[in-house]
Amino acid sequence: MDKFKKTFAFLFFVISGIILGGFLAEVCQNIPYFNWMSWGRDIGIENWNVDLYVIRFHIGFMIRATLSQMVTISLALILFAKIGKNL
Secondary structure: OHHHHHHHHHHHHHHHHHHHHHHHHHHHOOOOOOHHHHOEEEEEEEEEEEEOOOOEEEEEEEEEEEHHHHHHHHHHHHHHHHHHOOO
């Protein structure tokens, strides 16, 4: 049970850091002195089209990693390290 709680808490903190970082990137994009927080790169595979005459499908996977997400994920992991000891 303890391992489940720690795993769930870890995933919660990481996903929260990703979501909060994405939100901060969108908010800071139009603020003059904080627009550097929205700087990021797209990582992944562009759309790849497969046409088999009967079936056609697209395969692709892209992740946009921003500076604010890196900061919030780091803060979330530090916070998890402090709180995770007591779980």
